[in-house]
Amino acid sequence: MKSNTYGAYTLFKKEVNRFKKVWVQTLVSPLVSNLLFLAVFGLSLNRSMPELDGGVTYLQFLVPGLVIMGMMNNAYQNSSSSIVIAKYNQTISDLLTIPLRPIEVQYAYTLAATVRGLMVGIVTYISTLPFVQVPIKNLPLILLSSILINVAFGLLGLAVGIWGKEFDRMAAIQNFILTPLIYLGGVFYSLSVLPESFQKISALNPFAYMIDLLRAGFIGTSTFPISTSLIFVGITTLVLHLLTGWMLRTGYRIQS
Amino acid sequence: MSDIAVNIKNLTKRYKDGPLALDDVDLEIKKGEFFALLGPNGAGKSTMINIMSGLVKKTHGDVEIFGTNQEDDPTKIKFDIGVVPQEISFDPFLTVQQTLEFQSGYYGIRDNKEYIEEVLVNLNLIDKKDAGTRQLSGGMKRRLLIAKALIHKPKLLILDEPTAGVDVELRHTLWTYVRKLNEAGLTILLTTHYLEEAEALCKRLAIVDKGKIKAVGKTKSLIEEYSGKKTISLNLKEKLKEVPSELNKYETQILENGSILEITLDPSNTEHVFKAVGATSLDVTNFSVAEQSLEDVFLKLTYEQHEK
Ligand SMILES: Nc1ncnc2c1ncn2[C@@H]1O[C@H](COP(=O)(O)OP(=O)(O)O)[C@@H](O)[C@H]1O
Ligand SMILES: [Mg+2]
Numbered sequence: 001m002k003s004n005t006y007g008a009y010t011l012f013k014k015e016v017n018r019f020k021k022v023w024v025q026t027l028v029s030p031l032v033s034n035l036l037f038l039a040v041f042g043l044s045l046n047r048s049m050p051e052l053d054g055g056v057t058y059l060q061f062l063v064p065g066l067v068i069m070g071m072m073n074n075a076y077q078n079s080s081s082s083i084v085i086a087k088y089n090q091t092i093s094d095l096l097t098i099p100l101r102p103i104e105v106q107y108a109y110t111l112a113a114t115v116r117g118l119m120v121g122i123v124t125y126i127s128t129l130p131f132v133q134v135p136i137k138n139l140p141l142i143l144l145s146s147i148l149i150n151v152a153f154g155l156l157g158l159a160v161g162i163w164g165k166e167f168d169r170m171a172a173i174q175n176f177i178l179t180p181l182i183y184l185g186g187v188f189y190s191l192s193v194l195p196e197s198f199q200k201i202s203a204l205n206p207f208a209y210m211i212d213l214l215r216a217g218f219i220g221t222s223t224f225p226i227s228t229s230l231i232f233v234g235i236t237t238l239v240l241h242l243l244t245g246w247m248l249r250t251g252y253r254i255q256s
Numbered sequence: 257m258s259d260i261a262v263n264i265k266n267l268t269k270r271y272k273d274g275p276l277a278l279d280d281v282d283l284e285i286k287k288g289e290f291f292a293l294l295g296p297n298g299a300g301k302s303t304m305i306n307i308m309s310g311l312v313k314k315t316h317g318d319v320e321i322f323g324t325n326q327e328d329d330p331t332k333i334k335f336d337i338g339v340v341p342q343e344i345s346f347d348p349f350l351t352v353q354q355t356l357e358f359q360s361g362y363y364g365i366r367d368n369k370e371y372i373e374e375v376l377v378n379l380n381l382i383d384k385k386d387a388g389t390r391q392l393s394g395g396m397k398r399r400l401l402i403a404k405a406l407i408h409k410p411k412l413l414i415l416d417e418p419t420a421g422v423d424v425e426l427r428h429t430l431w432t433y434v435r436k437l438n439e440a441g442l443t444i445l446l447t448t449h450y451l452e453e454a455e456a457l458c459k460r461l462a463i464v465d466k467g468k469i470k471a472v473g474k475t476k477s478l479i480e481e482y483s484g485k486k487t488i489s490l491n492l493k494e495k496l497k498e499v500p501s502e503l504n505k506y507e508t509q510i511l512e513n514g515s516i517l518e519i520t521l522d523p524s525n526t527e528h529v530f531k532a533v534g535a536t537s538l539d540v541t542n543f544s545v546a547e548q549s550l551e552d553v554f555l556k557l558t559y560e561q562h563e564k
Contacts, residue, residue: 004331004363004364005364006361006364006366007361007362007363009361010361010362013358013361014358018349021349086347089345089346089347089348090343090345091345091346091347093311093341093345096309096310096311097309097310097311097334097339098334098359098362098363099331099335099362099363099364100331100362101331251313255310255311255312255313256271256272256311256312256313
């Protein structure tokens with residue numbers, strides 16, 4: 001069985017092409033909503049919020065959260081919507097007939113999702129610079145964790161896309177599961193300010209570790225120990241990798 | 257090197273909560289053949305093809321294409337075959353040219369411009385190369401599907417009902433084109449429910465019905481084997497309940513609630529049949545003789561069971 005790298009690259013290119021065509025929508029809409037968040041929270045809360053450890057202001061705390069949220073949403077949407085649209089257009093069968101191994105399909109989708117997530121993350125960070133200077137304390141950690149987060153959400157989107165039948169389901173997953181978990185995972189607030197019982201519940205939320213990890217790369221402080229978060233995020237990514245790999249290998253919901 | 261292109265053994269497919277679409281099918285197609293699977297809708301033709309292309313999971317059996325067992329290396333088989341599916345679907349955001357460029361890329365071909373152009377010219381689509389796939393007519397879409405299946409120069413082209421819903425003119429253009437491909441050495445497997453199409457294109461065919469292969473052989477010899485045959489219909493005075501024992505060894509059928517008895521004749525048994533009829537107590541009021549065409553044979557093989 002020889003590998004077909006150029007074939008996988010072509011699928012990746014097609015996936016990137018898909019969001020490049022709607023790049024305004026892809027990049028501008030998170031930009032607008034992020035600036036809105038900054039305005040709302042910045043104007044209302046920044047002054048009244050106490051500074052965190054190491055003299056980090058609330059806005060400096062918030063921006064990494066917005067970066068992560070943008071990456072998560074976009075990486076997820078890139079692969080999930082691609083699969084659901086392909087199901088709708090009945091071109092999903094191409095995934096079974098083109099000469100790519102399941103793992104090559106998986107990498108192509110995940111890599112495209114990662115590229116989109118990273119682009120949104122970078123644009124989000126840059127667009128907030130005029131309003132708030134967020135330090136970059138640990139660049140390698142930022143890079144590592146943002147790649148892991150994007151890969152995980154690209155894989156998650158792939159899994160949900162394969163599993164789901166309609167756009168409604170995608171939206172339901174996003175609205176009722178992902179968004180709450182992201183919000184409750186500490187995008188807008190530090191988990192350490194929560195009452196202890198809520199902190200314990202939050203520690204079960206895998207997204208909380210992702211958010212905490214990436215933020216640690218920016219501001220240098222974290223709620224969970226970095227090694228714990230890395231292990232959690234690594235395991236989550238691995239599980240999603242195994243799950244989507246299994247789905248593609250067995251033709252789950254695609255092959256009759 | 258063996259000269260076998262497709263070797264299918266004991267292939268069975270039962271869809272989830274569905275029918276037995278393929279029931280222990282064996283099939284062998286040689287390299288260079290133009291072979292037809294002929295059968296009515298729902299016979300299991302697409303199922304067989306979709307198992308080869310990877311769209312459908314077989315329940316059990318073996319599929320070997322150009323010596324590669326599907327279980328050992330499904331990807332190798334995908335490189336070797338080009339499939340024109342029965343259902344038309346394209347990415348609506350791509351042009352004809354882009355569709356074929358991506359398709360080439362999936363097969364690892366970096367620059368396929370010249371061949372894409374050649375195929376588009378041959379299929380009379382070159383004017384449409386920058387058109388979006390949504391802007392194509394039904395016939396153009398069908399031709400684009402063929403272009404897509406050929407773009408990586410497969411060794412076996414599989415056409416699933418390529419002319420269903422296509423007008424007569426295009427049908428003949430397509431026939432000419434695929435005939436030329438076959439003459440140039442491409443092995444072709446075609447499915448169809450038009451006898452005329454199988455007869456026009458294929459030297460060998462298999463008649464498929466209800467998931468089984470009912471007959472397989474040279475198109476010509478299938479026709480010869482059956483076209484020498486005639487049927488004689490005897491109109492009877494009294495309604496017949498069962499075939500008289502004297503006629504048991506012949507192919508017979510009771511029609512019209514017993515007022516007609518139909519007997520199949522071939523040149524070798526005509527005399528015997530007449531004698532045998534004379535020996536019965538049947539009261540024949542009239543009779544008619546009809547030639548049997550391959551079409552009748554096909555219908556008989558395939559529809560007989562459906563009516564029961
Ligand atoms: N995806 C499917 N799920 C369940 N049953 C199916 C599916 N596809 C085909 N069938 C059934 O399998 C049988 C064979 O269908 P098919 O292979 O499409 O026949 P043909 O191509 O000869 O018309 C039919 O009874 C059909 O209803
Ligand atoms: Mg069919």
